[in-house]
Amino acid sequence: MYSKGWRSVLGILLCLFSFAASAQKVTIKGQISEAANGVTIPGVNISIKGTSIGTTSDLDGNYSIEAQKGQTLVFSFVGFKNIEIQVNESRTLNVKMAEESSVLNEIVVVGYGSSTKKEITGAAAKVDGAELKKLNISRVDAALQGQVSGVTINTNSGSPGGSSSIRIRGLSTFGDNDPLILVDGIVYDTEGLNALNPNDIESVNVLKDGTAGIYGVRAANGVIIIETKKGSLNAKPQIEFSGFYGMQSTARQLNLLNATEYAVVKNNAFFNGGQAQPFANTSVGEGTDWQDAVFQTAPIESYNISINGGNAKTRYSVGGSYYNQDGIVGGAKSNFRRYNARFNVSFDIDERFKVNSVLLYTNEGRSTLAENGIGSVLYNTINAYPTEPLRQDNGEYSYLELVNDIINPLAQMENTYNRSNVNKFVGKIEPVFKINEDFTLTNRFNYNIALVDGKTFSPLTWYGPGKAQNTAVNADLDAPQVEIADSVFLDRGASVYENRDTYVDLTYEGFLNYNHTFNKIHKVKGTIGVSVFNRSGNGLNATAFNIPNNSIDFADISANQADGGFLNNAGSFEFEERLLSTFLRAEYSLRNRYMFSAIVRRDGSSKFGANNRWGIFPAVSGAWVFSDEVFWEGLNLDWVDFGKLRVSYGISGNDQIPNFAYLPLLNGEGVYVLNDFISNGVAIGRGANPDLKWETTQQFNIGIDFNFLKDFNFTFNYFVKNTNDLLFQPDVSAILGTYGPGGFPPYVNAGDVSNRGMEFEIGYHSNPLNDWVFNANANITTLTNEVVRVPDGVDFIPGAGFGVGGVVATRFQVGQPIGYYIGYETDGIFQSQAEIDNAPVSQAGAQPGDLRFVDQNGDGVINFSDDTDKVKLGSPIPDVTIGFNFNVSYKGFDLSGNIYASLGQEIIRNYERQQPYANQLNYVINRWTGQGSTDIYPRVTTGATRNNVFSDFYVEDGSFLRLRNIQLGYTFPKKWLKTAKVESLRVYISANNLYTLTNYLGYDPDIGNFGGVLAAGVDYGFYPQAQTIMGGFNIKF
C-alpha cells in the first residue's frame, strides 16, 4: 500500500518558504493515518491550495505546516483519495486517508500483466484478501462463495480440508470443470488449495470471460489469479499476529424416528408386507439417538504471524501459520492440520533489474472417514435403528444385525485410520529487467513440488454377522485364511497401506511487456511471451499384512509379519505431461476513453496425438468510457461519476483429460483363475482415440460499469458461453469391446453445452472518515445451462443411480441442464382398491396407499420397464445465486456479515436405505394408513412396492439462504496501546453458518458434486459444514 508511489513521494523536497505575511499565520500539526486500519502514513504531500507551499509527513506520519486561517490544506498520496480541509481555529488536524482502491485506479491482475478497473476491457472481478480473511475459513475456495458474481462455489464435503467445486459461469463440460488457478503465477489444482492460508492472500482476481484466453488451452473454465502478500519499500517492519479459536457443531440433525415411533411404523410395514409384526410391545421409549452419538463438538483454531516491510532496495513479507480443525463427525479421525511458512522477497538489484521471489512451504495433514456414499459414516448413522443400543452388554459395539450392510457408525469411526500428509514447496524466482521506459522483460521460474505420504490401517474388525465391511471372520477377530499354494494356508491379518508420491510442476514463462503513450492520448501496450510447463509425478505404494497386535501403534510396513511376505504387494506409477505455449496481447487506448485489446495464444499439449497437438486461441475485447464523452455532460447526469461499456469475445480450450487417451495401452485388467490361483494377463484398457483434441469454449460478454453518487458502484454482465467438442467418455457400442474389466470407452470430442446468464453487482462504500462507516455489496448471478448436443447415436449419457442397485436418476441430455433428474412424476396416493380399479391408467402392482404415478405418454399404462413415462424432476443447477456482504463500524466497533443464497436447485434424497429394519425420517409418521389419511406420504411395507422407484417423492427443493459469517469486532483506541508499543489491537467474536433458511430435509443443502458432474445434487448423507462459534484477535506491532 505504501509502495504506490512511495519512492516518488520521498523525492519531493520540503518547501519551507515563509512569507512575512500580514495575515495571522498559525502552525498546524497532526498525524496522518490510514482510515481502514489506523496505520500511520509517511510521505504524504501536504500543500496549501493555490500556492506552491507544501510539506510531507515524516516516518511516523507526523507533519507540521504554517498556514493562514481560511486557506485550504490538500493532503495527497498516491493510491489514496485526496483530502481537502479548511484551516480554522484548530491547531491540530489528524487526518485519516482512505485508499482509492475501491475505485477506478484499482489494479486488476489480468495475466502476464495488469490493468486498472478503469481500463480493463474484459469481465474480471477482484476480491480483497482482507474480505476472505475475515471469514476464518481454512480454504480460499470455500471463502470465495458468494463473493463474486458468476462464480458458484459448492462444498463437496464439509469435512475438515474438504474441497469445493468452483464453477465460473456454469458447468461447461462433462469432465473437469475446475478453473485454472494461479497463485503468484503458479498453477494450483483445487485439491492443492489446502496448502494456501487465506491470511496470506493479498487479492483474488477472477477472469470470467473470453479474455481469459491469454491462458489458452486451460482457460475454458475461467481463471482465478491469487496474489499473496508482498512487502513494501522503505517501510518499517510491521509484525502482525492473529488467531482465533472456536467450537464447531452440526447445524442440524435429521428428524429420524425414535424407538417408539420406529416400532409402530415397522409393525405397520411388516403387517402390510404380510409378515409377523416384530414388536409385541411398541412402548420402547426414545431408544438410541445415533446422531447424538456420532456428532460431536469439535475445536478449530488458527494462529498466524507475519512480518512485512522493506528498505530502499528490498521488500519482504514473511510469515507462518498453524491451523487445526477436527471434524464434527469423527473428531480427530476427521482432521485437517496445516503448518505453513512463507517467504516473499523482492530485491531491486539496480534501477532496472529487480528479482521477485516467492517461497511457500506447507505441511498438511488430513484424516478422513468414509463420506457421502452407501457405507459412509453418516449413511450408517441415518439408517441405524433406534431400538439397538450403542453397545452390547459385553461392552462391544452393537451389531445392528437386522439391517444388511449397515454397520455401527461408532465402531466404523473407531476402526478407521486414514491419514495423509503433504509437504509442499511452492515458489518462483522472477527476474524482471526494465530494458527502458517502454519495455520490461520478465522471466519467471515456477516450481510446485508436493510430497504426499498416505497411510491407511485396516485392522481386523467384526461389525456383526454377515456385514460386508468385516475384515475378520468372527467376533474374536480371527484372521481369514488365504490359500497361497495347494493346501498351504496363511492368515491374512490387519493390513497397512502406505503410499509415497511425488508431484513436480515446473514452469518457465518469459514475457516482454511494452507500454508507451504517444502524444499523451494514444496508449499502447503489448505483451509477447512463451510458457513451458512440465508436470511429472511418480509414486510407490504397498500393502503389508499381519500387523502385530492388530494395533495402529504397529501400523507400518516395516512391522508386518506376513509369512514370507507372501500376501504383501506393491505398486508404482510414473507420468509426465507437458505444455508449450506462445502468446501475444496488444492493447490500445485512446484518451483513456476507447480501449481495445486483442489476444492470441498458441498452445501445444502432450495430452493429444501429434495430429492434434496444437491449438490457437484468440480473443478480442473493447471498452468505451462513455461518461467521459462530451455528450454525456449534456445529459445532466451529474450523479453518474463513471460509466463504461465493455464487449468481449474469445475462444479458449480445455485439455483436462488423462494422459495418453489417444494411445491404446495394455493397461486393462486381464485376470483369470488358473490352477486355483489368480493369474494376471494383459488386456487393452481404455479404448484409444487417435483423433482426440481439446474442447473449445467460445464466450461472448457484454457488460456495463457505473460509479454513481460518489459511493456507489454497479456492474452488469450478460454472457453466452458455448462449449463445443466436449471431451468425455460417452457410452460406446458394446461391439467395440471396451467394457471388460479395467476397460473404458475412449475419450471423444462429442457434445456441446451452452451456458448463458446475467451477473449484477452493486456496492456502497460510505466515507471512511465518518464515525459511522457502512459498506455493503451484493451480487446476483443467473444461469441457464443447457446441453446442446450429445454424441451421435446416444440419446443421453446416464449418470448417478438411485437407491441400491437402482436405476439411473441423472442424465446429460439435449435440451436439459447437465445432470438433470429424470424419474416418475407422482400425483398423490391411491386411496382405495376401487380407485385403482377405476383409474384410467393401469399401474402394475399398485395397492391402496401407494404413490400414483403420472402416465406421461398417455398410453394408459405406467411403464416401469422403459423410460416412456419418466419426466424431468429437477436439476442440481441453481437458477439464481446471491451473495451479500456488509460491514458497519462505529468508532472502535465493527460488525460484518456474509450471506449466501442459492435458489431454484433440487436435491435427490438418496440416504434412505430401503430396508425393512432401517430407520427412517419421521415423515413416515404421517404415512398413508387408510382412506383419506394422506395424499402425500405412501404406506410403508416390507413387501414388494413401487413406492421406492425414483420419483419426485425423493426430490426436494434445495434452495437455501445461509448466514455464512457474522462477526463483531472491537478495535482498541490507539492511546490505550501506545505504552505497550502496540500499533493496533482488534478482538472479535464470529460465527459461521449460524443460520440456514431452507426446506431441505437433509443435513446441508450446500452440496457440490462428490462423485463427478452427474452426481451433483445427490445426497448420500452429506458431511455437513459445521456451525462454528469463534473468538479471535489481531494485533500489530
Place this chain on the structure above:
Amino acid sequence: MKAHKFTILIAAFLISFSSCEKYLEVDPAFSLGADNYFNSEQDYELALIGAYDLLQGSYLTQWIGEIASDNSIAGGESVTDTEGLHQIDNMTHDGVNNELRSILRFNYAGVTRCNYIMENKDKTDFDGKEIILGETRFLRAYYYFELVRYFGGVPLVIDRSIGSEEVTTIGRASKAEIYAQIESDLEYAVANLNWSQPVKGRATKGAALALLGKVYLFQNKFADAATVLDRVINEGNYSLMPNYEDLWLAANENNSETVFDVEYSALEGGSYDCLICLEGNAAAGFNGIRQYEGPFYADGNSYILPTSKLYNSFSVNDLRRDLSILHIDSFISIQADPGSISYATGGGGHTGYYNNKYIKRQAELGLPDDDLTSPLNYKVIRYADVLLMAAEAHNRNGNDGQALTYVNLVRARANMSDLSATGTLLTEQIWAERNLELAGEGHRFFDLVRTGKAADEIDGFQTGKHELFPLPQVEIDLSGGSWTQNPGY
C-alpha cells in the same frame, strides 16, 4: 536502438521455441502399447488370460437362465434392487435393462480380446501356438454362443478390431452366420486341443466337443450332436460323481464330471460397482440367505429364489430335490437349536426356497466381503449334461436305446428308476429330466425356448417375442440404427 535489437532477438527466440515439437513427445512410462505387442510366446499367453477373464461374466447366465424361466424369482432387497432382473422375472423386460446390456457388453469384450489375439496370430511363431489359438477360438465360440442364445443374430466381428466410426456400418448378422462361425471356431478347437490341459481351468478337447454338441442341439442338428457328444462319452475320461451332493462343494471342483467350469477364486475382494471385475462368483454370493445366522450356510442377498413349482416337480424320492433346493424352514427345524437360527426376507420377494447349488456356505467363504469372493465355479458343462444332451440327440435322431442308456445313468445316481419310454414321450421325459438334474444352473430358460415349451411353462411368456431378449435400445441407437430390434419389442 539497443532495446530494439533486443526485441528482435526475443521475438526470434519465441518463434524458434514454439516450433520445438519434440518437447511434446512424451512416451507413457513403463506401459505396454497395444500396437507393438505379441513378440513372444509369453505375450500370447498373457493375452489369452485376458480373453478368459470375461468368462467370469457368466454369473449373469446363472441368474437370468433361472429367473427368466419358471424355476426362480428374482428376489433381493427390493423390486428395484437390480431392477433388470425383476423385469425379466415378470417378462416385462424391454429395451432398457442394465443386466441385458451387461450380457452384450461382457461377451463382446470377450470376443474383442479373442480377436486381438487372432488378428496378431501370425506375428510371432513358437511351438504349441495352435493350442493357444484353439483356446482362443473356443472362448470366442463361447462368447458368441451366449450372444446368439440371448439376442439371436448379432453383429459378427472376426479376427480384427474395429474403430468407433465403423460401428454404424456393421449390421446384425443372421443367426445361421453366427452359428456357422461358432461351429468353425469349435471345430478348430476340437482339432487342436488335447483331452487334458496341464493347467486347471483351461479349455480341453472335451470342452470344445461338448460345447459343439450343445451348439448343434440348439440348432436341432441331432445327428451331428450325437456324433460329437458320443466322442465326449467314449473318448473322454469323464464319469458321473457317485454322490450328487459332492458336486456342489468348492472342495470337490474339477472332478471327473467336470467338462468345463468358469473358475472363480476366494482370494481377491472387489466392489459392488463392477461385478465383472471380480475374481469371485457374484451369483453364489448374492444367492445366499438374507441375514442368515445359523449353521452351515452364510448370509447373502436372497437373489434367485426357486419356486415351489420347481420344488414340487421333484419326486419325494429324488435325491436331487433337497440337494438342489433348500427349503429354509425345514432345514432350520431339523437343526439342534432352531430357535437360535434366524434369517430375513427381502422386499424383492420370498418363496421359502433357496438355490442349494450356488449358495454361500460357511466352509466356502472367501475373503471379506464374501458376497463378492465366492470361490464356487460356474459349471458350464458337466458330464451329466453331456449324457442328457446325448440322450436327447439320440432320441430325436431315432436311437431310443442309446438315449435310454444315457438318461438312465443320470437317473440311477439320483435314486430314480429307469425310464423305458420311447419316441416323443421319451423326448418329454428327457426334457423333464434335464430340469431335475440341472435345476438352478442357468439352463432352464434356454432349454424351454429351444424345445418350444416356454409359453406353456412361463407366466407372461409371449410366443414370437420372448424367445429372444431385446437388444438394449441404447445399443441400437449407438449402431446408428443399423441394428433392428428383435420382434415384439
